Amino acid sequence: MMWQTGYAMLVDRRKRGLAVLMVLVILTLAGGAAEAAWPVAEVKGDVWKLVTLQSYNSRLVILSTTLLGAASGLIGVFLLLRKRSLMGDALSHATYPGIGLAFLLMTSLGGEGKWLPGLLLGASVSGVLWVVIVSAIRRTTPLKDDAAMGIVLGVFFGAGAAIMKMVSNLPGADAAGLDGFVYGTAASLVFSDFLLILVVTGVVCGAAILLLKEFALVCFDEAFATSQGWPALRLDLTMLALVTAVTVVGLQAVGLVLIIAFLIIPAAAARFWTHKLHVMLLLSVMIGGFSGWVGSGLSSLLLDFPTGAVIVLVAAAIFIISMMFGLARGILPRAVRHARLRRKVGRQHLLRAIYELLERHQLDAAEPVSNLAIDFESLAVHRSWSSAELQSLLRTARGEDHLEDEVPGRVRLSESGFGEASRVTRNHRLWELYLIRYADIAPSHVDRDADLVEHVLDADIVRQLELELKGRPVRMFVPPSPHLIDQSAG
Amino acid sequence: MEFNWDSLDTWTVVIGGLSAVAAAMPGCFLVLRRMSMMGDAISHAILPGIAMAFLLTHTRITAIMFIGAACAGLLTAAFTQCISKYGKVDRGAAMGIVFTTLFAIGLILIRQSAKHVELDPGCVLYGSLEYSVIDVVQIGALEVPRAVISIGSVMCINILFIVFLYKELAASSFDPSLANTLGFNSGLIHYLLMMVVAVTTVAAFESLGSIIVIAMLIVPPATAFLLTKNLAHMLVLSAVVGLLSAFLGHLGAMAIPPVFGLEATVSSGMMAVAAGALFLSAWLFSPSQGLFLRLGERREHAGRPLPPTAGEGS
Numbered sequence: 001m002m003w004q005t006g007y008a009m010l011v012d013r014r015k016r017g018l019a020v021l022m023v024l025v026i027l028t029l030a031g032g033a034a035e036a037a038w039p040v041a042e043v044k045g046d047v048w049k050l051v052t053l054q055s056y057n058s059r060l061v062i063l064s065t066t067l068l069g070a071a072s073g074l075i076g077v078f079l080l081l082r083k084r085s086l087m088g089d090a091l092s093h094a095t096y097p098g099i100g101l102a103f104l105l106m107t108s109l110g111g112e113g114k115w116l117p118g119l120l121l122g123a124s125v126s127g128v129l130w131v132v133i134v135s136a137i138r139r140t141t142p143l144k145d146d147a148a149m150g151i152v153l154g155v156f157f158g159a160g161a162a163i164m165k166m167v168s169n170l171p172g173a174d175a176a177g178l179d180g181f182v183y184g185t186a187a188s189l190v191f192s193d194f195l196l197i198l199v200v201t202g203v204v205c206g207a208a209i210l211l212l213k214e215f216a217l218v219c220f221d222e223a224f225a226t227s228q229g230w231p232a233l234r235l236d237l238t239m240l241a242l243v244t245a246v247t248v249v250g251l252q253a254v255g256l257v258l259i260i261a262f263l264i265i266p267a268a269a270a271r272f273w274t275h276k277l278h279v280m281l282l283l284s285v286m287i288g289g290f291s292g293w294v295g296s297g298l299s300s301l302l303l304d305f306p307t308g309a310v311i312v313l314v315a316a317a318i319f320i321i322s323m324m325f326g327l328a329r330g331i332l333p334r335a336v337r338h339a340r341l342r343r344k345v346g347r348q349h350l351l352r353a354i355y356e357l358l359e360r361h362q363l364d365a366a367e368p369v370s371n372l373a374i375d376f377e378s379l380a381v382h383r384s385w386s387s388a389e390l391q392s393l394l395r396t397a398r399g400e401d402h403l404e405d406e407v408p409g410r411v412r413l414s415e416s417g418f419g420e421a422s423r424v425t426r427n428h429r430l431w432e433l434y435l436i437r438y439a440d441i442a443p444s445h446v447d448r449d450a451d452l453v454e455h456v457l458d459a460d461i462v463r464q465l466e467l468e469l470k471g472r473p474v475r476m477f478v479p480p481s482p483h484l485i486d487q488s489a490g
Numbered sequence: 491m492e493f494n495w496d497s498l499d500t501w502t503v504v505i506g507g508l509s510a511v512a513a514a515m516p517g518c519f520l521v522l523r524r525m526s527m528m529g530d531a532i533s534h535a536i537l538p539g540i541a542m543a544f545l546l547t548h549t550r551i552t553a554i555m556f557i558g559a560a561c562a563g564l565l566t567a568a569f570t571q572c573i574s575k576y577g578k579v580d581r582g583a584a585m586g587i588v589f590t591t592l593f594a595i596g597l598i599l600i601r602q603s604a605k606h607v608e609l610d611p612g613c614v615l616y617g618s619l620e621y622s623v624i625d626v627v628q629i630g631a632l633e634v635p636r637a638v639i640s641i642g643s644v645m646c647i648n649i650l651f652i653v654f655l656y657k658e659l660a661a662s663s664f665d666p667s668l669a670n671t672l673g674f675n676s677g678l679i680h681y682l683l684m685m686v687v688a689v690t691t692v693a694a695f696e697s698l699g700s701i702i703v704i705a706m707l708i709v710p711p712a713t714a715f716l717l718t719k720n721l722a723h724m725l726v727l728s729a730v731v732g733l734l735s736a737f738l739g740h741l742g743a744m745a746i747p748p749v750f751g752l753e754a755t756v757s758s759g760m761m762a763v764a765a766g767a768l769f770l771s772a773w774l775f776s777p778s779q780g781l782f783l784r785l786g787e788r789r790e791h792a793g794r795p796l797p798p799t800a801g802e803g804s
Contacts, residue, residue: 080580080583083580083582083583084582085580085582085583085586086527086530086582086583086585086586088586089527089530089586090527090530093530137773140773140781140784141716141773141779142715142716142779143521143712143715143716144524144526145524146524146525146526146527146582147521147524147526147708147712147715149526149527150526150527150529150530150704150707150708150709150712151526151705151708151709151712151766151769153530153704153705154702154704154705154706154707154708154709154762154765154766155705155709155762155763155765155766155769157702157704157705157759157762158702158705158758158759158760158761158762158763158765158766159759159762159763159766160759161699161702161756161758161759161762162743162755162756162759162760162763163755163759165755165756165759166747166750166755257534257590257593257594257597258590260586260590261586261587261590261591261594263586264583264586264587264590265586265587265590267583268579268583268584268587271579272577305598305601306597306598306601308594308597309593309594309595309597309598309601310594310598312590312591312593312594313591313594313595313598316587316590316591316594319587323573323576323577323579329577329578330577331576331577
């Protein structure tokens, strides 16, 4: 319900502005929360203290990682749908030479080498350069996406290592801690870092919400977007620019591995729960934020554990749970659905087989079919079932009250079973007739083709089939089979 | 400009070249199988393997590290396969999930054992080519760096692997279903390849650093890919490109920084840059699909009128 209202808001262009405003309000609140003097409640143990953000240091870390998790969860959805999840990985390595060069440049100009905005600018420039080179390789060589990313990643990182080494040999320059820039220093975040994260995540989320429809279009069908006159290339580059922004800020705050994980895992986990983009976006944001919150909280409880690593593990745990139990695409729900469908198909096959055998006992085709007991033997032969298969099918059918067992070794349809059998057979025949008449399939081959579809026919389609085939609207009229029903095989 | 080229420089180039060749061999198949990022994933993911190997045995014997790394590499490949197959997740994303998680586990393990040892993640990522040339063993009359022996043997294993399984690797890279119908187990070959990549990475990371190994896994094969359409030629060419970039890289590390008034820099990084430069020249000037050639072709076609289509003239 809430999601639907949220989505309706996002579709309407004016209301998107409202959504952006909400994001801003939330972020301002977060900003305020970081600085505000909190009412010190009576302490209920360390965990409670952490969760309620009582301690200033861990409050900054927790809020930062939560914000970063949420923002990269949002952007990660688009990366995942575009099958570019590893972009964050490659991109974050590629910022390395930019950082080194920026440091080199600033030091040689006589400035402070570790001036943060300068370093971020350097990282962004080399990230953007990376994006441009990758797309150039992809467009002008037969090499694929992955090779293009790998090449530029390796070369950039090599260049970065070389530049860093030169920098650290530079006389008079204090390059210590530049590495931390790449590997992240979550535990030593200060308020200015937090503000930077706040602003960047705000801008990124705002831009992503405003461009939601356009991004979705490019993600799902780039060719269509282009043909409709949308600037697909520019949208693509905008998306990558947002990724670069999140990556650069995140790198500095939480390190390389974490930002890669943040860009991939929440989105991939959210995908298991839904088929709808807006739900997936919301879920991904929540999963990212949640794992940031819980992970950094946990790591400050377990003093020796690196923050980034703990957050990754929390996110990975959520991913595993989602993969198992996710309602839309999770492994278990899918297996359950699959088993249910198989049972249904098996039951329908059984009922139809019985009905067809009953028809064989009819002397006159015009007479209605009468319900007799059928022996297992002929049933097994009719569909070439093994006796084990037949027994399990019978067990299912008995469970649904379709059968009445009177004589051992024989089976008789119950009242409801007979009705269901006529319905199933009728669907099959209608579909066969339709295929023969409109799809030009030979009557001798139609059985197999009809079999693929008949189990999923709903009442509406059956009604249309009736009209199409000018079948008389008699209740439960079962047309005779358009082909000979083989004695030995079904 | 004047260089002091001594035996240490020779050994640096030899180690770099051996690693480059060792990496380029399996790298060719990674590029062909569109799994270039697998090298990157594995190079991060071997961290817990190494940490576990160390924690369990408390030694730094190379062979044990290899085993740990190979296990972690296999796990990466297996988990990735599992997630993308059963969870129906895009393979790139599955890879990303697996390697970040494994790397996180590795980081925690290392942090836990860090009280007892220095197993520095920074060293894993950057390597120290300059130091591995000093660490020597005596063979006959010759002092050979230990790294030369370990990387040299890995290179031999890789070459043998490709020579013996050439047909199977080729078939399963170009057409896995064909390979299966021919009776090769393409799944097994996939895992073997992953193991080879993992072992190569761990052999090279001590000296080259694992991220640079990514460059050597992908860039020389990609360069060769642009120059030829023949798999055997591609393998040979990628080895040549790897050797060249090792040599040029070391030369560059010594020669380029002084131009800007800086000291010499790490050779491994410059080797990656040299490989990148070779790739760039192949990209621009390749006789079959270079950028310049294509531009020329386009210009040639631009002057010509389109052939008349049927029905247009009447």
